[in-house]
Amino acid sequence: MKRVVVLGGGVGGTLAANLIARKLKREIAAGQAKVTVVDATGSHAYQPGYMYIAMGNEKAEKLVRPEKSLLDGNVELVIDTVTRIDAPGNSVTLGSGATMAFDQLVIALGSRILPGDLPNFEGEAHHFYTPEAAKRLRKALDAFQGGKIVVAIAGIPYKCPPAPLEVAFLVESELRERGLRDKTEITFLSPINRAFTIESVSDMATPIFEEKGIRLELLAGVSEIDPERKVVITDAFEEHPYDLLICVPPHKGAQVVIDSGLAPKSGWVPTDRATLQVKTIAKPAPGTADEDIPRYPNVYALGDTTDLPLSKAGSTAHFEAPVVAERVAAAIKGRAPEGKEANYTGKVMCFFEVGDGKGTLLQFDYNHPPKPPKPSALWHIGKIMFNKTYWRTVPRGRV
Helix, strand or coil, X not given: CEEEEEECCCHHHHHHHHHHHHHCHHHHHCCCEEEEEEECCCEEECHHHHHXXXXXXXXXXXXXXXXXXXXXXXXXXXXCCEEEEEXXXXXXXXXXXXXXXXXXXXXXXXXXXXXXXXXXXXXXXXXXXXXXXXXXXXXXXXXXXXXXXXXXXXXXXXXXXXXXXXXXXXXXXXXXHCCCHHHEEEEEECCCCCCCCCHHHHHHHHHHHHHHCCEEECCCCEEEEECCCCEEEECCCCEEECCEEEEECCEEECHHHHHCCCCCCCCCECECCCCCEEXXXXXXXXXXXXXXXXXXXXEEECHHHECCCCCECHHHHHHHHHHHHHHHHHHHHCCCCCCCCCCCCCCEEEXXXXXXXXXXXXXXXXXXXXXXXXXXHHHHHHHHHHHHHHHXXXXXXXX
């Protein structure tokens, strides 16, 4: 029997497992293959919805489902943590002490938020990367009656790159609706030399900051939070006072991939941009081309886990999963990967809220930067509809 083990039950892990099981239906029925998902909680959360909790438009309980309910009937679910990945030895160790052997491994362990890595973050800053934090931010916004709001980013990369810009735009719209805009100064601190990492998106977003009267500060990564004086201190030693601080917390990859020697201290797993195979982190010989760096041929990574220069978003995992599924199934069947799913092209597609009931669309790949259409109500409605249909479509591979 060929054993496929998928670590993580988020978007990428769930979708990959379902697609693999679908491609190996005959082999599974004949007892020749087995697909197992290992997930720490057994629950699947729709994380893009957390922002809407903070904006008062969503309930936390509607954003979670049992992982088992989203998996193909041919996929086994093991609820346990992963404590060790032995890629050369083709096995993983679980928190229970059990060891699982694999023939093909998919690492989809996502990313971690680490508010504690920035001193005073947890006592001073609000964020929207967990349901609990999003609820606290909503309460803080409800209580806000005017003053200085700072929206900041504590480090790159982070999950859902448009999110802090979206929050800044949505908060500004809400304050106008509540009659508080004239009483409020909003500052957005970008840690890079433009509003957004992708130049074409930055070109679209920068005029929106101007139209909304949001002060945009560039090269303003968060270095320190001073709770006594209520100021954010940037890498350039500039100070920005706040009454309400909304900050993207520091992010890292899963600790287990670091401990297992599959990733550097950042936790982002070196990954082949086309095949999504995991690369070794041993220092290559001088002059070694990327394609010559050794791979683990039967170990794949997708979603937030990877070090690829792409958005850490569910959409990225959504388009990576079919490639992983095709390659894993091909290996099990003893054939070469085939069709348009043989290699990943860097495809990403996601909606971008700009406030006032409008949005736009970001669609790009490795070779084609996004060309965001003019913000309109159509794209905002598109994002709302996508959020509502997610459970019936994406994890099950229907779109």
